[in-house]
Amino acid sequence: MKVRLESLGPITVVIPQGRLDFGAAAAFQTAIEQALAGATALIIDCAELEYVSSAGLRVFLLAGRSSQSAGRPFALCALRPAVREVFDVSGFSRVIAVHADRDGAVAQIRQRSV
Amino acid sequence: MPNLPESEGGASVPASDTPLADRSPIAWVRRLANLLFERDGPYARAFENLIFALIVLSIVSVGLEATSGLPGWVSSTLRVTEIVVVAVFSFEYVLRIVAAERKLAFIFSFYGLVDLLSIAPFYLSGIDARYLRGLRILRVLRVLKLQRHVLETTVAQRTRELAERNEALAQAQAQLTTELEVARALQIAILPSSFPMAPGCDGAARMLPATTMGGDFYDFIELPGGPIGLVVADVSGKGVPAAFFMAVARTNLRELAAHHLDPGACLARTNDVLCTQNPMDLFVTVFYCIFDPSTGVVRYANGGHNPPYVRRGDGSIEMLGGAGGLVLGVMQGVEYPDHTLQLRPGDRLVLYTDGVTEAFNQANEPYGVERLIAEVQAHGDGPADALVERICRSVAVFSGAAPQSDDITLTVLAWRAP
Numbered sequence: 001m002k003v004r005l006e007s008l009g010p011i012t013v014v015i016p017q018g019r020l021d022f023g024a025a026a027a028f029q030t031a032i033e034q035a036l037a038g039a040t041a042l043i044i045d046c047a048e049l050e051y052v053s054s055a056g057l058r059v060f061l062l063a064g065r066s067s068q069s070a071g072r073p074f075a076l077c078a079l080r081p082a083v084r085e086v087f088d089v090s091g092f093s094r095v096i097a098v099h100a101d102r103d104g105a106v107a108q109i110r111q112r113s114v
Numbered sequence: 115m116p117n118l119p120e121s122e123g124g125a126s127v128p129a130s131d132t133p134l135a136d137r138s139p140i141a142w143v144r145r146l147a148n149l150l151f152e153r154d155g156p157y158a159r160a161f162e163n164l165i166f167a168l169i170v171l172s173i174v175s176v177g178l179e180a181t182s183g184l185p186g187w188v189s190s191t192l193r194v195t196e197i198v199v200v201a202v203f204s205f206e207y208v209l210r211i212v213a214a215e216r217k218l219a220f221i222f223s224f225y226g227l228v229d230l231l232s233i234a235p236f237y238l239s240g241i242d243a244r245y246l247r248g249l250r251i252l253r254v255l256r257v258l259k260l261q262r263h264v265l266e267t268t269v270a271q272r273t274r275e276l277a278e279r280n281e282a283l284a285q286a287q288a289q290l291t292t293e294l295e296v297a298r299a300l301q302i303a304i305l306p307s308s309f310p311m312a313p314g315c316d317g318a319a320r321m322l323p324a325t326t327m328g329g330d331f332y333d334f335i336e337l338p339g340g341p342i343g344l345v346v347a348d349v350s351g352k353g354v355p356a357a358f359f360m361a362v363a364r365t366n367l368r369e370l371a372a373h374h375l376d377p378g379a380c381l382a383r384t385n386d387v388l389c390t391q392n393p394m395d396l397f398v399t400v401f402y403c404i405f406d407p408s409t410g411v412v413r414y415a416n417g418g419h420n421p422p423y424v425r426r427g428d429g430s431i432e433m434l435g436g437a438g439g440l441v442l443g444v445m446q447g448v449e450y451p452d453h454t455l456q457l458r459p460g461d462r463l464v465l466y467t468d469g470v471t472e473a474f475n476q477a478n479e480p481y482g483v484e485r486l487i488a489e490v491q492a493h494g495d496g497p498a499d500a501l502v503e504r505i506c507r508s509v510a511v512f513s514g515a516a517p518q519s520d521d522i523t524l525t526v527l528a529w530r531a532p
Contacts, residue, residue: 021519022352053472053520054350054399061444062395090399090418091440 003031011109012039013102017048020056028056032063041109042067045102047078052086064096073112077105147213162267165206169260172199176254200236203259207233225262232256294326294354301327301357304364309498310336312407314532317344318499319525320506322469322518329356329398330467330521331364335371340408343371346419346465346525347400350441359396363388363442367400377402378415378450385417385442385450397443401465403455408532410457415450417442420468423487425494427460431487459531462494462501469520473509476516481509498526 001024004015012035020028036042044063052060060076067074077099079087087093099105150161175192178184184192207229214220221230232255302321309317319332329349337343345367349356367384374380381402388398401422403414414434418441421434436453457463466486473481486505493504502524509522 025351054348054397054468055352057441058350058395058397061397065395089420089437091438092418094438094440095445 001028003028005031005035008043008106010040011043011106012036012041013043013045015045015048019051020049020059021051021053022055025053025055025059029059029062032059033066036063036066036070036072039072041073042075043102043105043109044074044076045078045105046076046080046083049080049083052083054090057086057090057092060092060096073109075099075105075108077102143209143212147209150209151213161206162263164202166260166263168199168202169256169263171195172256173260175199176256196236200233203229203233225258228255228258228262232259297354297357298323298326301361304361305331306334309334310342312340312342315342315405315407315527315529316498317342317525317527318497318502319346320502320523322506322522324469324518324521325352327354327357328352328521329360330469330523331360332465332523332525333364333368335368337371337375337404341375341404341406343377344403344405344463344465344525344527345400346422346467346523347398348419348467348469348521348523349398350396352521355394355396359392359394359398359443362391363398363400366391367402371402375404376415376452377404377413378452381415381417381439381442381450382448385440385448386446388443389446392443397441399441399467403463405457405463405527405529407529410459410461410529410532412455412457412463414453414455415439416453417450420466420471422463422465423490424455424457425462425464425490427458427495429491429494431491457529459529460495461529462490462498463527463529464490464494464501465525465527466505467521467523469518469522470505470509470524472520473513473522474516474519475513481512485512498528501526501528 001016001018001020004017006013006015014032014035016028018024032042032044042063044060064074075097076087078101079098084093084098087096087098097105097108099108149155149157152158172195175195178188179192210226210229211217211220220226231252235252301323305319305321309315309319317334319334321328321330321332323330329352331345331347331349333343333345335343335345345364347360347363347367349360349363363384366387367380370383370387371380374383381400384400398417399419400417401414401419402417403412405412414436416434416437417439419437421437424432424434426432434453434455436451439450440448455463464486471481471483471486475481485508489505489508490501494501505524506522
């Protein structure tokens, strides 16, 4: 799995690519922690994420927790159907804000920080 | 380095290569050579030290000789020293040739030439005194013998340390492996090995961990009044942390099941308890159902687990609704709604973890829900354990040589009639 970062002003966008399984989870967690350190808000854009295992889900959970305790808005967007299904079945889409696209995620973060 | 000591040949040839019965002088010399160049042997170390001392002595004396106006007794002492040094070095040179596997390669190697040139002036000085001065300078090459000595000692030292460290590592590894095997046996032993005796039904289950220890589990719980609780669950992650959380989740769920006869309430309480015992931020997906063998009624709740399937007696497959409850261990105060399924005689309930559907083959394709459904549809009308066996074999055949990436757990309940 690879991770790309983009900046939208003060918002950092993390873009995971490929398969997020047990083997990739630790590296993804480190990437998110580093991204969070320099950002006022975090979006994880999952448009290029093909697969997520339960160990991968845990990283999203931890990312949500860290951004909450740091007082920084956090959102997910652009989940592919296979990944969306994992989020729905596990109930994660109930506790983490999931948006159809990046614009929706940005709008929610802007609204919350106003 | 122009040449490593190893390339010079048989310093490490064991003495046992030569039969002890062979008492010819050549065999004797070979045995001596092997003894004196044996790696780490006591004689070899003493010989090394002797050579080292003589090299230093000869370098000092070569330096002294170059100074003019030395008293007569010093000159004669130096002369004697030189004879002793050359004698021992010549002895060493011959022994090294004897010990070398490829003798010519040694003679023409860098250190082989150094050895020869550092003693050659002594032998050649008798031939023609005019060359004496030029030749004597070659004895300076003895400094290079010193270099080999240091190099060999260092290599031997490092080799010894490495061997000791490797042995310690191997011991630690062996102990860890033994302990993990015991832990794995314990983990499998706490899972029920048979389905509770109940009229008109049978059940079977299997858990195949991907690593030594797994995060999946299943359970059969005999509840007061005759119903049977069935659990299938999957802890996030793998290995020892997942196995510990699995044991905690399984124990809590089993204990709370006796007091909460609604599956949703049982999951909600289990979740609350797990949230307070979760330092690693793990979580567990749990499907929990309570089955009444006298009526075929299944009441269930789903905490983030893959929805199970029911195979009707006519071979049709239905997926159980009510998925999407939050996994357990993430957040306190979550509620899990109860759902109901009426089994008809001849129905099978198939519970599984995603290790089944996400078993990959060598082409990196997942086993998938479709293959699972096809197996259940085609072979689901026999006993529960036969279906479990059938699906496990199908997954194993599909995966082939690809390594198992996740724990595989299957539970099948077959109901005939009360």
